[in-house]
């Protein structure tokens with residue numbers, strides 16, 4: 489690498505950690521970060537630095553892009569439930585011979601007072617909903633299995649309302665969420681159960697504290713299997729990995 493060329497890092501985004509990394513690398517004189525976003529939500533949070541919107545065309549497309557853009561390292565900082573992109577990134581990095589790290593924040597862990605019913609997927613989550621009305625926070629693309637529960641009234645929180653939309657009540661909002669607002673929302677809708685994915689992290693954790701305080705059951709969808717490659721728990725560790733590679 490020439491002395492003047494910055495170390496080029498592709499950050500696969502869509503998470504708080506990717507945003508934090510972009511913020512920490514904005515204006516860095518040694519490292520140039522390009523944050524890639526799928527472009528699935530209508531209104532995106534403004535990410536500092538270079539941003540690329542849209543898919544790469546599978547692992548082959550991504551491998552070709554890494555080579556063409558002379559990327560030195562990949563940070564897969566997608567959401568813990570973005571299974572496809574994580575698998576694609578691992579495969580593409582191997583093909584293109586580019587080092588990769590996966591950012592995997594710790595999952596939430598049930599605490600004293602929690603009433604969690606853990607399940608493996610959305611179909612099992614829909615079957616397990618114990619009481620109506622139910623607050624659904626699984627993302628707008630995962631709502632279909634719940635429409636089969638015609639005995640349950642659902643209040644679904646989504647960033648963008650889906651189209652077509654199951655006959656639910658919708659709350660359009662983007663985190664982070666705070667406890668007082670979560671308590672107010674649950675009480676306003678008379679919520680008696682919650683379904684969520686085990687995303688982990690702080691931004692969406694308040695609903696679990698609210699559920700604990702109100703004694704509500706939570707159907708918790710377990711995480712998919714973690715990636716086989718190396719992982720770090722957050723943006724600071726990913727930054728350390730980048731700097732280590734840069735100076736190796």
Ligand SMILES: NC(=O)c1ccc[n+]([C@@H]2O[C@H](COP(=O)([O-])OP(=O)(O)OC[C@H]3O[C@@H](n4cnc5c(N)ncnc54)[C@H](OP(=O)(O)O)[C@@H]3O)[C@@H](O)[C@H]2O)c1
Nearest residue numbers: 501502524525526543544545546566567569570571572573
């Ligand atoms: N799944 C969740 O619960 C969840 C929650 C919050 C945020 N997100 C974020 O939303 C995005 C989509 O999630 P998903 O679960 O639908 O993904 P996914 O199923 O793992 O990926 C589907 C396809 O979307 C494209 N893609 C995904 N992430 C991308 C990225 N960061 N940059 C460019 N292309 C990307 C890829 O298309 P190509 O094959 O064409 O490259 C990928 O094959 C991700 O960035 C994820 O971090 C997901």
